[in-house]
Amino acid sequence: MESNETLKGFYSRVGLECVKTPGVGHFNVFSRESCSLVTPYSRRDYYKISLIIGKGKLNYADKWIYVDQPALLFSNPVIPYSWEAENTDQRGFFCLFTDEFVHEANRLGNLQDSRLFKIGGTPVFFVNEEQQETVADIFIKMTNEIQSDYLHKYDMLRAYLHLLIHETMKMQPAESFEPYQNASQRIASLFMELLERQFPIDSPERFLKL
Template sequence: MLGLPPLYRRRDFYKITLMTGDVKLQYADQGILVDRPAVLFSNPLIPYSFEALSENVKGFACLFTDAFLKNGDRSASLQDSPLFRIGAFPVTFLSDIQYNTLSDLYNRMIAEMETTYVYKFELIRNYVNLVIHETMKMEPVNDTRPHHNASSRIAMLFMELLEKQFPIGAPSQVLQLKTAGDFAGSLAIHVNHLNRAVREVTGKSTSIHITERIITEARSLLKNTDWSVAEIGYSLGFDYPAYFNNFFKKQTGVTPRSVR
């Protein structure tokens, strides 16, 4: 069942929330009143919060990673999906019939979790895909999403450029775009224009997105490779181990070696 998340909860999960009741949604810099049945598609890169405006808020929530669905037939990243894409309007309003259709899929997922069926997660993956596709089928009729503006396109291009640099596959593969200025140069726009667009769409600065992604990759390399700390730091754009150590400790509160 649906639990309202604390202010700006962020995880490494995508989330599909099916709800009824009166809710104020804060999604990045957008304030959205949800006063009828709706489904919300949350991208883990975008901060959001709920504020219940009545006591009758109820529904379901499903959390999963990009990798979970990639184990199925969907090879493209969820960030390319029309429903999860950066800058997309996150809410699809539903009729009662549409709500019941999606509610049935959530109930099937809950029931399947209680079984001992050896392929239950494969089946749940199919249900999640059905929720996504059923909603996409509704979109041409509902069409409640605003058209993408210039800021949305710039933010989307920035996030695509950022993600294309990862994962780092070898110590010799060195991060090329490390600052807001680097990304602005690649996009042929002024850095101030890039920063305004990214903050407008995501609620966070360009530098914060870059820092968070580098830290995520650093943790992954520290835990899953036998590269030295110096090699990991160099591949992430730090010429000297001390610079990487100081950066990592400032952002996480611990040293790189303590993560291993």
């Protein structure tokens, strides 16, 4: 079974020092030009929203989709996924954040119950030119804000995240996912991961109490 990628593991993989945001959970935003062309198939311990400008293949749970036009990707800590870029021309942005960051103001509710992040939902939204411009502008504002010295910048970043989610909820999700030939293995792996998350056992000495 694939291990989870932690925030520390992510920063190590991309060659950056993990940024601490004490008291507000974690949030950061990046340009996709600096990301790796292939990401490992695994769950993450964080949420991630990506504006993908570039071609590639997204493997998501028991299915996959070919991304050949600008798209938004919403990933959560429950569903494993990987990205395989078709070429080096990869642009766009992505932000990653934790439950603690969102629940600091309790504005977005339970993300895993929303149609953007929920299990069984469609995580990819292809965007037209106007939508791409709107979304890119939000990411640019996030990038500028996180570099600022404004005392309440994380409240601003949370507001931009809220705006990004609502802008996407007005869009139609992609419907061109393809199943894997070995879909049963992917489904079994996903089920075991969900079971493990629902009933975690940290050590053999810690028994599950019903």
